[in-house]
Amino acid sequence: METKTYKIAIVGAGPAGYFTAQALQNIQSDDLSIKIDMIERLPTPWGLVRSGVAPDHQKIKTVAKVFEKIAKTDGFRLFANVQVGSDVSLRDLRDQYDVVVLSTGASIGRKLGIVGENLINSLSAAQFVPWYNAHPDFTDVQVDLDTDTAVVIGAGNVAMDVARMLALDPSELEPTDTAEHAMPILRHSKIRRVIICGRRGPEHAAFTAPELRDLSKLTHTDVYIDQDELKAASDRIDQMGEVEKDLKNNLEAMRLIAENEKKGVRRKLEIKFLSAPIEIKGNKKVSEVVFTLNEVKDGKVIATDKTFSIKCGLVVSAIGYDSLEYAGLKIENGRIVNIAGHVEHNLYTTGWAKRGPNGVIGTNKSDSADVVDLIVKNLKEPKSSEGITALLKSGHDVIDQTGWEKINASEVISGELAGKPRIKEVDWKRLISLGTS
Numbered sequence: 001m002e003t004k005t006y007k008i009a010i011v012g013a014g015p016a017g018y019f020t021a022q023a024l025q026n027i028q029s030d031d032l033s034i035k036i037d038m039i040e041r042l043p044t045p046w047g048l049v050r051s052g053v054a055p056d057h058q059k060i061k062t063v064a065k066v067f068e069k070i071a072k073t074d075g076f077r078l079f080a081n082v083q084v085g086s087d088v089s090l091r092d093l094r095d096q097y098d099v100v101v102l103s104t105g106a107s108i109g110r111k112l113g114i115v116g117e118n119l120i121n122s123l124s125a126a127q128f129v130p131w132y133n134a135h136p137d138f139t140d141v142q143v144d145l146d147t148d149t150a151v152v153i154g155a156g157n158v159a160m161d162v163a164r165m166l167a168l169d170p171s172e173l174e175p176t177d178t179a180e181h182a183m184p185i186l187r188h189s190k191i192r193r194v195i196i197c198g199r200r201g202p203e204h205a206a207f208t209a210p211e212l213r214d215l216s217k218l219t220h221t222d223v224y225i226d227q228d229e230l231k232a233a234s235d236r237i238d239q240m241g242e243v244e245k246d247l248k249n250n251l252e253a254m255r256l257i258a259e260n261e262k263k264g265v266r267r268k269l270e271i272k273f274l275s276a277p278i279e280i281k282g283n284k285k286v287s288e289v290v291f292t293l294n295e296v297k298d299g300k301v302i303a304t305d306k307t308f309s310i311k312c313g314l315v316v317s318a319i320g321y322d323s324l325e326y327a328g329l330k331i332e333n334g335r336i337v338n339i340a341g342h343v344e345h346n347l348y349t350t351g352w353a354k355r356g357p358n359g360v361i362g363t364n365k366s367d368s369a370d371v372v373d374l375i376v377k378n379l380k381e382p383k384s385s386e387g388i389t390a391l392l393k394s395g396h397d398v399i400d401q402t403g404w405e406k407i408n409a410s411e412v413i414s415g416e417l418a419g420k421p422r423i424k425e426v427d428w429k430r431l432i433s434l435g436t437s
């Protein structure tokens with residue numbers, strides 16, 4: 001039988017993009033061949049594995065080895081430093097490819113929408129995380145750690161990453177790939193107390209158990225959760241009957257933190273619940289966050305008439321993300337409107353752009369495979385078109401896989417000399433020059 005060869009463009013070189021490519025590679029057969037062009041706005045691939053995963057969680061980053069294997073498989077090409085929307089239009093891309101998959105994540109930090117949110121040193125995790133992770137667009141974020149207390153709003157894993165980065169002893173970050181521009185600021189940080197504030201109860205927290213368990217391993221930081229607050233949550237869920245395993249594990253991990261003997265060190269990380277921020281106060285710069293105390297009544301979280309405040313010099317909100325906007329596409333609940341990954345005609349989406357900002361890196365594997373099944377089911381006759389090379393202006397500096405490998409090698413070599421996994425290059429021009437040399 002004749003082999004049909006299709007051209008598929010994946011926009012976004014993060015975990016969702018790579019796992020989509022892997023699923024496409026795996027689904028090939030004697031009569032189906034797929035050529036994949038992965039298009040990435042930045043000069044570097046790996047998405048959140050490079051600019052999201054916390055530097056003290058190096059093990060999670062080893063998934064990049066899988067990405068590189070996918071990238072080295074026949075029929076895969078990387079086009080980094082190419083922005084859909086300005087360098088090429090989505091419409092043209094869809095004309096040139098049999099299928100286009102948007103795997104561009106959700107990088108826009110949600111807003112609290114409260115008074116004082118725009119004060120100096122009130123940051124979104126969507127700024128703070130890429131700043132400490134050396135994302136080239138976030139080198140200028142102004143971060144002032146000349147304060148003893150920081151408040152992190154949100155009870156999810158991003159809030160936990162942010163809180164750890166602020167609460168760790170800087171010596172623990174020395175052997176990591178934390179941005180070179182962030183290290184001096186973190187080294188001189190005066191922060192000794194970091195308070196994570198969740199607006200609902202411990203039973204509603206979005207943390208995952210492995211991340212909670214990691215907190216007990218911190219050597220220079222004592223972690224606190226109020227035992228009475230946990231006991232009340234346990235009593236409430238006992239009344240619910242059957243309890244999900246994940247929730248049980250979470251509460252158990254929190255109980256261990258709460259009961260853990262403290263080391264008596266100066267660095268403290270506290271997790272508070274039922275605390276909904278209503279105002280950030282300060283004269284130009286953050287000085288205090290005011291909260292409403294919530295309570296759980298008949299399974300519902302409601303506001304009480306009590307308020308309290310925490311004096312602090314830094315607030316980071318980690319309350320979720322929204323997908324990037326694309327002309328002509330609808331965004332709802334942070335994601336591109338789609339049905340099981342199908343947006344319209346030959347346009348699909350995977351990852352956070354498809355699901356909204358939830359799930360860990362591994363979630364993308366099965367999720368992308370499901371979308372790929374649907375893509376293949378809907379394939380028609382292959383187009384005879386040239387692909388992205390027909391669309392790029394001549395002289396456009398594309399970073400291809402070889403170019404990326406040059407950047408990668410250069411960063412790893414600089415890192416080796418400094419006892420780090422890598423030293424990330426942050427300057428856009430230098431990245432392009434390294435990748436096109």
Ligand code: NAP
Pocket residue numbers: 111112153154155156157158159161198199200204205206207208211276277318319320321357358359360361
């Ligand atoms: P998330 O898990 O959805 O958590 C967001 C938190 O923000 C929730 O506690 C939410 O509370 C709270 N929130 C939302 N709006 C708020 C508001 N207006 N005021 C106060 N709190 C508000 O999101 P995330 O932390 O950004 O993480 C995104 C995904 O990445 C998650 O699936 C996460 O597990 C994953 N991730 C994983 C790792 C890891 O595996 N190490 C690391 C980082 C991220 P409500 O529940 O009350 O809405």
